[in-house]
Structure formats: structure tokens, C-alpha cells
Amino acid sequence: QQCKQLKSLYLERIGLDEEVHPVLPALLSGLLQLQRLSIACNHIGDRGFEQLAPVLQQCSQLRDLVLTGCGLTSDGHSMLSLVTVLLCLPRLEVLTLNCNPVGDKGLEQLSPVLEQCSQLTRLSLWGIGLKSPWSMLIISRLLRQLTSLKILILACNDCGGSIFDEALCAAVKAHPSLELVVLPKSIRQDEVTELRRFAEDPTSTLKYII
Numbered sequence: 001q002q003c004k005q006l007k008s009l010y011l012e013r014i015g016l017d018e019e020v021h022p023v024l025p026a027l028l029s030g031l032l033q034l035q036r037l038s039i040a041c042n043h044i045g046d047r048g049f050e051q052l053a054p055v056l057q058q059c060s061q062l063r064d065l066v067l068t069g070c071g072l073t074s075d076g077h078s079m080l081s082l083v084t085v086l087l088c089l090p091r092l093e094v095l096t097l098n099c100n101p102v103g104d105k106g107l108e109q110l111s112p113v114l115e116q117c118s119q120l121t122r123l124s125l126w127g128i129g130l131k132s133p134w135s136m137l138i139i140s141r142l143l144r145q146l147t148s149l150k151i152l153i154l155a156c157n158d159c160g161g162s163i164f165d166e167a168l169c170a171a172v173k174a175h176p177s178l179e180l181v182v183l184p185k186s187i188r189q190d191e192v193t194e195l196r197r198f199a200e201d202p203t204s205t206l207k208y209i210i
Contacts, residue, residue, distance in 0.1 A: 008036040012066075016042035025055040034059050038066035040096075046076025053081035057088040063119075064094040072097070074106035086113045093119050098126040104135045104159070111138050115145040123149060127156035130184065136164035140171040149175070153182040155210070160187030172206065173198050180208040 009031065016024070016039065028034070037059065044052070049072055056062075072078045079102065086092065095117070102110075107130060114123070123146070136159055143149065152172075160183070169191045172181055183192060192209065199206045 004030055005033050006031050007033055009034060010036075010038045011042065012038050013041045016044050016048065018043075018045045018047040020044060020048045020051045025052060028052070028055045029058060031059065033061055035061055036064040037062060038064075038068075039070060040066045040068035041070075043069070043071040045071040046073055046078035049078040050076070050081050053085050056085045060088055061091060062089050063091050065089070065092060066094075066096040067100065068096055068098040070100055072100040072102055072106075074102050074109060079106050079109040083110065083113045086110075086117060089117075091119055092117055094122040094124075095120060096122075096124040097128055098124055098153075099128070101129040103129040104132040107135055107138055111142060114142055117146065119148060120146050121148055122151040122153075124151075124153040125157065126153050126182075130154070130157035130159040132159060133162035133164045135159040136162070136168045136184075140164075140167045143168075143171040143175050143178075147176055150177055151180045152178065154184040155182045157184040158186055160184045165191045169195055173204075176205065178206050180210070181206070182210045 011024075028037075039052075049070065072082070086095075106128070107125070114120075123142075135157075139154065143152070165188045168187075172178060172195060181195070183195075195206070195209045198204055199209050
């Protein structure tokens, strides 16, 4: 009751698992002003996230949601739950899904709703198990929709090395506000070189290619 105006809550590495304690949903349901939430490095898995999703949908003021290492996959219903959560967060600016093995299938499931997250300035997909070249096309399409995005992190994914690298790089160069891109491994070196050359242009918003 005394924390109703709380705007930031960091619950990282506190040992949450699939059997989410009922205290947590009860706590979150009362934090209607919450803007930043991290439950990183708690292996709640698909089942645990499904339990949290209904109360996260009520946190409509959230601007920063960190789900790093929560054990989310595309096998259970957590992607559907995440879709419903994102639809209820119109002010979301930062989404961090690092180290969740959602893979290409998970990205495909999330992409339609991610395209609607028009306020996103940072999207981090570090090590989410992307392997298919088609994921590069999905990300290229996302870039065309997310015109406010400034930071895109794709490191530790193995979806590069195909003709679709060119589509991603073209989308990066055409983007109006990107400042930092961390590329997936195995992306073609000629495309990396071209992007770094583009980032050196003083008229470009893009400053860093990693």
C-alpha cells in the first residue's frame, strides 16, 4: 500500500521459478505507476510468465521491460502471453529479451505486435537463438516500422551469412534514427564494412556498428 507510486522495480536474480509466488502478482497489481521492471535472471519459464502476464497487462505505464534469461521459449504459451502484454503497453520504450531461447519461431510470433510498439527506442535480442536467414527479413521489416528505434542488439545469433544480410543492412541505412546496431555473428563481412563506412558519414544518425 505504501509503494503505489513506485516507478522502478528490479527483481533480478531472486530465485523465482515456474511456480511464481502469489505475492509477486499481488505486488505488481498495485503498482499502476510502474515505469521500469526487471525480472532478469529468474528462470520462470513459459509457465511462470503465463502466470505473470495478466498482471503485467495492467502495468500500462511501463516504459522499460527487462526479461533477460527468464527461460521463455516458443514451445509453450509464453509468446502468446508476451504478445498480449505488449499490446497493453503503449508507452514501452525499451524491451530486453536477451538469452531467452525463443528462436526464429518466437521472433515470427512476436513480430506483428513488435511492429506496433511505435515508441520503442531500444530492442535487445541478444542470444535468442535466431538461426534462419528469414529472421533477417523479419528484422528488416521491423526496422521499417519502428522509426523511433535508436539501439538494436542482435549479437550472439547465427542468422547471418546469406543474401538476406543485404536486406537488413539496407533497412539499417534507411532508418531515420538508429544510432547503434550490434550485428548477429556470421553476417557477411562486406555488409559490415559497408555499414561502418556509412556510419562514418557525418550526416548519418548511425554512429556505432559492432
